[in-house]
Every structure is written in structure tokens, then in C-alpha cells.
Amino acid sequence: MSTWKNIMLQDSASPLMEQLAYFHDHTLLILVIITMLVSQLLISLFFNKFTHRLLLEGQMIEIIWTILPSITLIFIAIPSLSLIYILDEINSPMISIKTIGHQWYWSYEYSDFSNIEFDSYMIPMTDLEKFNFRLLDVDNRMIIPYETNIRMLITAADVIHSWTVPSLGVKVDATPGRLNQMSFSINRSGLFFGQCSEICGANHSFMPIVIESISPKYFINWISKLN
Incomplete structure (x- = not known):
């Protein structure tokens, strides 16, 4: 357990760190999904000729490969921009x-x-x-x-x-x-x-x-x- 804690983020003690930890988990989940999807497709290319033909031929697959990364970037960019604004804001310091x-x-x-x-x-x-x-x-x-x-x-x-x-x-x-x-x-x-x-x-x-x-x-x- 101690080794696992050493590679994770520290326990948050401020609202800013809570938002940073949320964004970290949000982005990490997207990266895990992308990694699993690409790994599955690569494995399928080696053993399945139908998948190989489907991924290399056809206009539809090219449209999908263009739209999916754009949607993924939107899901990452929106919380990222919001977080940057929160970090830079100086709101009535006491x-x-x-x-x-x-x-x-x-x-x-x-x-x-x-x-x-x-x-x-x-x-x-x-x-x-x-x-x-x-x-x-x-x-x-x-x-x-x-x-x-x-x-x-x-x-x-x-x-x-x-x-x-x-x-x-x-x-x-x-x-x-x-x-x-x-x-x-x-x-x-x-x-x-x-x-x-x-x-x-x-x-x-x-x-x-x-x-x-x-x-x-x-x-x-x-x-x-x-x-």
C-alpha cells in the first residue's frame, strides 16, 4: 500500500488540488480507453484478415478516424481550460x-x-x-x-x-x-x-x-x- 501511495498524487488539502486530481483522473481514464482500443485493433490486424481489410479500405473508417480524435480532444480541452481559469483567478484575497x-x-x-x-x-x-x-x-x-x-x-x-x-x-x-x-x-x-x-x-x-x-x-x- 505504501508503494502505491508513493506513485499517486498527494492527498488534496485545497479546492485547487481537488480539481487538479479530478482532471488527472479524467484524462487518465481517456488515455486508458484509447490505449485499450488501439491495442485491440493492432492485435486484430495480426490475426484477422477481415479486420485488416475493414481498417485499410473504405471512406467510412477514414471519417471515424478523423472525428473520434476531435471529440476526444474536446472532452480533454473543456475541463482543462476551466481549470486554467480557476488557477489564474485572484478572488478577493484576505x-x-x-x-x-x-x-x-x-x-x-x-x-x-x-x-x-x-x-x-x-x-x-x-x-x-x-x-x-x-x-x-x-x-x-x-x-x-x-x-x-x-x-x-x-x-x-x-x-x-x-x-x-x-x-x-x-x-x-x-x-x-x-x-x-x-x-x-x-x-x-x-x-x-x-x-x-x-x-x-x-x-x-x-x-x-x-x-x-x-x-x-x-x-x-x-x-x-x-x-
Whole structure:
């Protein structure tokens, strides 16, 4: 069971990831049907002369081979375009957070609150506690409230990075001199891990991302203590 889970998508923690998982399953089903159909036809061509003649002769089969791929592409394109629109939409964010990629750590700035900014470094293996995850835990987590629309403003200070959290369906390039943005919301509390998914140098694999989702009440208390 653990091996099967490792090759599947992570459990979704946001509406965006739920839609991405649905589109993945939808497209995979279409690909499986196409693969089975083509495999069956290829096998039939080897052993059945009638099928061979039917598939190579006649105008009707040419019309079918033209129409079927077009219909298939429509079934894939419609949910795909809808999903692209949802991913790019910034809808009334309640909190804006700016993240800056460095070699090799992340910085976070809570733009809606004064004097709240910090760096987030990976915890060295020599300092790990029993409850920490190797190469994934950081000294300062990004704290956000769940069921709240968050806008992320993402850039970099040196080279191109990529701010990626798979369970949230988030992957945005951090480009020097450019400010990218995206929005998401988390539907439950917990810890969510990610990593830079752009090859950004020697320590590319040592700049993880950790998001801690808490209730809005506890988030307000956390903000009050930092102010």
C-alpha cells in the first residue's frame, strides 16, 4: 500500500488540488480507453484478415478516424481550460504574503501586517529532533489560517526558483525582477511540505517549504504576539 501511495498524487488539502486530481483522473481514464482500443485493433490486424481489410479500405473508417480524435480532444480541452481559469483567478484575497527565493532559503513577508518578515532555512541534520522530517523541516514555518483566501506574491533575489507545494496544487516560478502571484485556500489544519522544484544551484534540494495551517483565532493570536 505504501508503494502505491508513493506513485499517486498527494492527498488534496485545497479546492485547487481537488480539481487538479479530478482532471488527472479524467484524462487518465481517456488515455486508458484509447490505449485499450488501439491495442485491440493492432492485435486484430495480426490475426484477422477481415479486420485488416475493414481498417485499410473504405471512406467510412477514414471519417471515424478523423472525428473520434476531435471529440476526444474536446472532452480533454473543456475541463482543462476551466481549470486554467480557476488557477489564474485572484478572488478577493484576505491575506497577502510575499515570498522571496534565495540561494538557498525562502523569505516571507506578511504585507498586510507591519514588521512581520522572516527567513526560513532547512533544519540541518545535526539539529533534527525526533519529530522533524529529514530535509523537509524548517526553522520558521509559514503560518496561515485555514479556510481563508491567501494571495502569494512570489519573486527571487538571485536565480530562478520555484515555490511548490504539491498537496495544495501550487507551483509558481520565482523569477528575479518579476513578481508572480497566485491564490489558494487550505480546507483543513495541518502541516504541508514542499520544495523548490527548479534546479537553482548546488543546494537546490535543501530549500524546503513548510506551511502550517491553523484556525483563524490562533492565527490572530500569533500575529498579535509578533506585533
